[in-house]
Amino acid sequence: MTIREAEAQWQGSLKEGSGRLRLGSGVFEGAYSFPSRFENGPGTNPEELIAAAHAGCFSMALSAILGREGHTPAHIHTIAKAHLGASAAGPTLTRIELETEASVAGLAAADFERLAQTAKESCLVSRALAGVGVITLSARLIETATDH
Incomplete structure (x- = not known):
């Protein structure tokens, strides 16, 4: 079993305090605060990191699914938008929008959309x-030349 780790440090009150998030691999460390999370202040926030994880996981899942169907994508670009809203329990992720486009030779748009949907449903995140x-x-196949 693989275990991934990240850490957070917080100092001060909720609205006036600040913290740092650090990935266990050390490839990212960044500041976060009430304004970066619930307003548009500088820094990162947990929801942005969730969106990054989702975009990365989905792109890899789509590549794997395309490969199983005999297609190697030239590239896949995915944007994930995590919507932070309110619920009776408090702040809540209410919606995540995945937008992807890929360049894949010799694949029909309808097949791409079907495979992208499968990737969305099977992606670990x-x-x-x-x-x-x-x-x-929202999945968009970029037109490419067909394989000869």
């Missing part, structure tokens, strides 16, 4: 975020 009310997907 999508499954981990099943408690989020809605996860949408």
Whole structure:
């Protein structure tokens, strides 16, 4: 079993305090605060990191699924938008929108959309975020020359 780790440090009150988030690999460390999380202040926030994880996981899942179908993508670009809203329990991720485009030779648009949907449903992070009310997907195949 693989274990991934990250850490957070927080100092001070909720609204006036600040903290730092650090990935266990050390490749990212950044500041976060009430304004960076609930307003548009500088720094990162947990929801942005969730969106990054979702975009990365989805892109890899889509590449794997395309490969199983005999297609190697030239590139896949995915944006994940995590919507932070309110619920009776408090602040809540209410929606995640995945937008992806890929360049894949010799693949029909309808087949790409079907495979992208499969990737959305099977991606590890999508499954981990099943408690989020809605996860949408917009998939666009970029026209490429067919294989000869």
